[in-house]
Amino acid sequence: MTTVTYSVPAIHCGHCTHTIEMEVGELQGIQSVKADQTTRKVEITFDAPASEDKIKALLAEIDYPVEGLINL
Ligand SMILES: [Cu+2]
Numbered sequence: 001m002t003t004v005t006y007s008v009p010a011i012h013c014g015h016c017t018h019t020i021e022m023e024v025g026e027l028q029g030i031q032s033v034k035a036d037q038t039t040r041k042v043e044i045t046f047d048a049p050a051s052e053d054k055i056k057a058l059l060a061e062i063d064y065p066v067e068g069l070i071n072l
Helices: 014-025 052-061
Strands: 002-007 030-036 041-046 068-071
Touching: 002 052, 014 030, 014 041, 014 052, 041 052
Parallel strands: none
Antiparallel strands: 002 041, 002 068, 030 041
């Protein structure tokens, strides 16, 4: 199991966090998604078949591109 925290500057309100949690949560292998509208960070815990590449691709697709990895 892997946990990553991404910086997603496009988050600006509760609707954004809800959309991210719903969309990312639908990927296979995702264990949990927590998006924070104050810090504009998204913490995701996942197992295969989910991967960082797939998560980042999805976030870019729904217009919440990842700007950076906060920690590992
Ligand atoms: Cu919003």
